[in-house]
Amino acid sequence: MAERRAARRAVPSVYRSADGRVELRPDPEREHGWLLTVEGVPQSYVDLADPTYLGFEYMRLMGDVVDCLGDGRAPIDAVHVGGGACTLARYIAATRPGSRQLVLEPDAGLVRLVRERLPLRGVRGLRIRVVDGLAGVAALPDASDDLVVLDAFADAALPLELACLEFCGDVRRVLRPGGGYLVNMADGHRLEFARRMVATVREVFPHTLLLAEPGVLRGRRFGNLVLAASDTELPVAELTRRAAGGMVRARCMDTDALAGFCAGAAPLRRGEHVMVPVPPETAFGRP
Numbered sequence: 001m002a003e004r005r006a007a008r009r010a011v012p013s014v015y016r017s018a019d020g021r022v023e024l025r026p027d028p029e030r031e032h033g034w035l036l037t038v039e040g041v042p043q044s045y046v047d048l049a050d051p052t053y054l055g056f057e058y059m060r061l062m063g064d065v066v067d068c069l070g071d072g073r074a075p076i077d078a079v080h081v082g083g084g085a086c087t088l089a090r091y092i093a094a095t096r097p098g099s100r101q102l103v104l105e106p107d108a109g110l111v112r113l114v115r116e117r118l119p120l121r122g123v124r125g126l127r128i129r130v131v132d133g134l135a136g137v138a139a140l141p142d143a144s145d146d147l148v149v150l151d152a153f154a155d156a157a158l159p160l161e162l163a164c165l166e167f168c169g170d171v172r173r174v175l176r177p178g179g180g181y182l183v184n185m186a187d188g189h190r191l192e193f194a195r196r197m198v199a200t201v202r203e204v205f206p207h208t209l210l211l212a213e214p215g216v217l218r219g220r221r222f223g224n225l226v227l228a229a230s231d232t233e234l235p236v237a238e239l240t241r242r243a244a245g246g247m248v249r250a251r252c253m254d255t256d257a258l259a260g261f262c263a264g265a266a267p268l269r270r271g272e273h274v275m276v277p278v279p280p281e282t283a284f285g286r287p
Helices: 002-010 057-068 087-095 108-117 133-138 165-174 189-204 236-245 255-261
Strands: 013-017 020-026 033-038 041-047 077-081 100-104 126-129 145-150 175-187 207-212 223-230 251-253
Touching: 013 108, 020 108, 041 087, 057 087, 057 175, 057 207, 057 223, 057 236, 077 087, 077 133, 087 100, 100 133, 133 165, 145 165, 165 175, 165 189, 175 189, 189 207, 189 223, 189 255, 207 236, 207 255, 236 251, 251 255
Parallel strands: 077 100, 077 145, 100 126, 145 175
Antiparallel strands: 013 020, 020 033, 033 041, 175 223, 207 223, 207 251
16 A cells, blocks of 8 residues: 555656646655646645745745744734745644635646645645736735735746736735735846846835845846835844855845845836746756
């Protein structure tokens, strides 16, 4: 019986979405670990036995921000724009029991795959709505949530309609006073898109911070940057300490530093033609 279970686990699940080949593979180094990729680009990692294990560098930084919101233990109401394998939602359910969470994911096939292979039955308070982020957030009531997370990619890039000033304003409408907005974005040489994204969020929120590995912040390599924003002060000192002491050391730029980072960059607006950065062809071992 154990051998049959191991054999089933060793077989990856594959399906084709509008964004390409979606593959769910077991991690040979962690018994309960799974990696979700789209066209070879890693999208999510989960450990079904330990939802507090965050395998990606950027996800660990996002987890640190979640840990530092409020007292770090009280339940929160969270909205996730972009589902993937629901990594951060699983983390919040485990570290903040009693939280209510909504995942907005437009890919019904991906939702089915995750439900079948990465069960969510034990993740209390989590709902998934098959809808795109723009429409999903627009349908939410004013001041209804404590956290909105944007971690959505199409064709390996952040959809521009979710990066624009208009969407950011809708996010603030949904957040309660003191709530937080958390964004995962990716960029490389010169960080032109990241600078415009920071300028966009700063137009709406008075307090911002940016977390990333130093090489990414200097534009030396393509990678993820985590942007956090709120209408109240963010725990910059604690997040700076955590970022510097993590397995992969990162830097934290606060509101004042970000004023210089995005100086001269214009906010992104709906309908504007912008080249959104995508991973280079040689990234992640792709041909």
